[in-house]
Amino acid sequence: MLLPKFDYHAPANLEEACQIMAHYGDQARLLAGGTDLLIALKKNRIYPSQVVALDRVGELKGVGIDENGLYLGARTTAAEIMEIDFGPGGEALVQAASQVGSPLIRNLATVGGNLATAMPAADMAPPLLALQASVILERYGDQREVELKDFFVCPGEQVMLPEEVMSVIYLPQLPESTGGAFEKLGVRKALERSIVSVAAVVSLAEDNRTIVDARIVLGAVAPTPMLATEAAGSMIGKKAVAKNFAAAASIAAREARPRGLRTSAVYSRLMVETLTIRALTRAFEAASK
């Protein structure tokens, strides 16, 4: 498979990257790990005249903490995320990163690329939504912050302008008694896009039993990764026990909007229910540790 022709840029920093993107606009495409972009190019789905590699842009790598909370560079790979301690609830993101593709893919695939591609089944989107993440979008001379819940539009589309570069993802610090979990169903263990995925993040009151906050996010069962708000809301003030997890899971199954493309909608809903129970159970275990 040959790639179409394009010119290649390797800006040394974020400012240079933004300048190049401002100059070429929708003629240019950013290249992070390439695991989505190179396939789109090979399959002739896109024809950018310019490819702008982010390899050398140091500002986009790794984690740190500033006055706004914990930030994660958009160019951080899934393999690198697996080694990071994100604090309470962050287990969900680590578990999702560790299930992307294969070890080979995880050494390339970045979190920014995963979000920007905006596939309904993108594995790192549900945990980041559950962790209330927001993304910083930079363009030459300008910057904006978008909450991840307002980021996705439809399969393959998000709110970014062609010239914008995602620099970092902010994760608010959640209370100590918070736990997270991610569950994914594919037809095999490795190299598998999710058929259904569920991320759950649960915060407990001081009694370590009462749920004070919860978020459930469903992947691959709607045009975009979706918050199951009714299901999560149903648990607030309730005890973290199996009966309440099951009740929330059945609401989540109703909230899901599967299109019945890869599997039947009925099956998808059943799996949402099963995976939600598992994710809530494990998120609670992590929270009560």
Next chain:
Amino acid sequence: MKKCHITFQLNGMTTEVLVNPNQTLVRMLREDLGLTGTKYGCGEGDCGSCTVLLDGEPVNSCLVLAAQVDGHRVTTIEGVADGDNLHSLQASFIEKGAIQCGFCTPGMILSAKALLEKQPDPSELEVRTAISGNLCRCTGYQKIVEAIMSTGKSAGECSSSNEEKCQGEG
């Protein structure tokens, strides 16, 4: 399409190449540099036959642009042996019968090498996870897993006192 001038470490040697921007790493290795040990299968990241080490980490070289390795370190299967002396993993693959057609072998060995460098004494699960991006259509994986485990640190103990158990788990 302006060509890119890149300089990188290839199997320990400083290498300079002029590449087309739309050239993938696997094609540059095979076609421009004649290193055909790296295989090309699916071209989509699914089979792992194009695995190389990029700064020590295994990646699919069909999903990396040649221009991206500028300033980096690439190891291919050609860089694994020490002259005529096979790497212990290569010797072990031969000894255990972990090679049939051999198409997957370069990728398997590089994924295994990266694992053993991080985790010299891997569990079977760790071995199977490490090669989960490398498909083999011939061996059924069993002998590959055995070959990798028997190269690991506790391989000695394993083959002397505990052979049956190791094979059983393999």
